[in-house]
Amino acid sequence: MDARTATAPGHWDSLTEHQPVLAAELCAHLQTLPADTPQRLIAGTTTQDALYLPTDYVPAGPVPAPDIAPYNADDVEDCAACSDTWDSCRYHYGHATGYGDLLDLLAAAVKNDPAITVTDALAAINRRYQYAA
Structure with a gap:
């Protein structure tokens, strides 16, 4: 801080x-x-x-970082919440974690079926997790 x-x-x-x-x-x-x-x-x-x-x-x-979205969520380099915590704020940490999890699922799909397209892999992920929420 x-x-x-x-x-x-x-x-x-x-x-x-x-x-x-x-x-x-x-x-x-x-x-x-x-x-x-x-x-x-x-x-x-x-x-x-x-x-x-x-x-x-x-x-x-x-001490938890801010829960609210930053003023300009697309500008990670100039996020006041991130600079206040000297790390990723919870908003950007959540996005990074979510994209990391999605990347892991896509990598697993490609490992299981090297011929699968990203579109097909995303559709399969959506079908698998659509009722999990």
């Missing part, structure tokens, strides 16, 4: 810059939350304690 997004105001600035509609919806949602929400999110600490956590505080366990 860079210095710009290492704090709550930094995250807010990034959100309003890249996802202004989501930021507006988040504001509306936050107004509906109970007053004790901060204490429930950070179990065992008070709101004041949470406000004064050290700047290098890292919560226990992995």
